[in-house]
Amino acid sequence: MQRIKQEREEILKELVKKLGYEFKNIKLLNEALTHSSYANEHKKRKIPYNERLEFLGDSVLSIVISDYLYNHLATLQEGELTKIRASIVCEPSLANCSINMQMGNYLLLGKGEEVTGGRERVSILADTFEAIIGAIYLDGGLIKVSEFILRTLHETIQDAIEGKIFKDYKTQLQEFVQSINTKKISYEVINEEGPDHNKIFYVQVKIGDEVLGEGAGKSKKEAEQNAAQKALKKVM
Structure with a gap:
């Protein structure tokens, strides 16, 4: 992984406080916040970006939410559990979590993505949230990432269970x-x-x-x- 400049590390520490998780390897957090557009504009530096972490985070999020719903909604069958999970892990819900923690402010974006509103784009914010989940999983394991997911998505989970989230x-x-x-x-x-x-x-x-x-x-x-x-x- 690339070395992180001291100034960037200080900026990341601000987000760490919002996340409520202390990274042992803060480079993982930096990678989770690095968009492919930024890496493409600095190809010679071979900067790792967040798509692999997003792939991992998507799966981790699904298993954590599935486990929670399975254990807390014992009377519901597979179809109902699937619908509730879908409303929790959909792009708008995940992007909303990113917005609440102002993750857009910490992203590394290419100039083109920057000027076209990438910091506010729902798809980018949702993907970033999943990438951070992947980073926490690698850094701290399943128990720590489960704590983060269930704490961060607590209101969303409750709204979904109560049917307050509009179906996609x-x-x-x-x-x-x-x-x-x-x-x-x-x-x-x-x-x-x-x-x-x-x-x-x-x-x-x-x-x-x-x-x-x-x-x-x-x-x-x-x-x-x-x-x-x-x-x-x-x-x-």
Whole structure:
């Protein structure tokens, strides 16, 4: 890993206080806050960026939330547990946690991403939150990251259990289709445009072989939500 300048380390310590977790290896936190656009603008330095940590954090978040719901909602079946989990780990919920801790202020972004509002972009903030989960998991293990997740997402979890969080479009489409059809819903990336740090994804949603809608977004998740929204307008 790259060395961290003293000034940057002091800035990271501000975020550490907000996270409520003391890193043994603060370089992991710095990597979690490094966007691919920044790394691409400094290729010669071979700076590690947060996509691998995001991949790991996504899985860790899912198992921690699944474990919590399984043990605290003993009367609910798989379908209901899945819907509650989906509303907790969706992009808007995770981005909201990032906003509450002002994570956007600590991001390392490329100039292009900076000027186009990357610090406030929902997909980037949600991905950053997942990357930080991955970093805490590597630094402190499952118990510590579970404590962080359940503390940080406490209100979101309770709202989801009480049904106060609006269902995402993918979940709404899934429920509607299942009520009238047994065919499987699938999402497929049909095109990608732009450089890695500012890519646009195009996704189509299908029931069987029938295309119901298409959507675009700065992330695959965002594009899928937009495709599902258009599909809902078509079928309902």
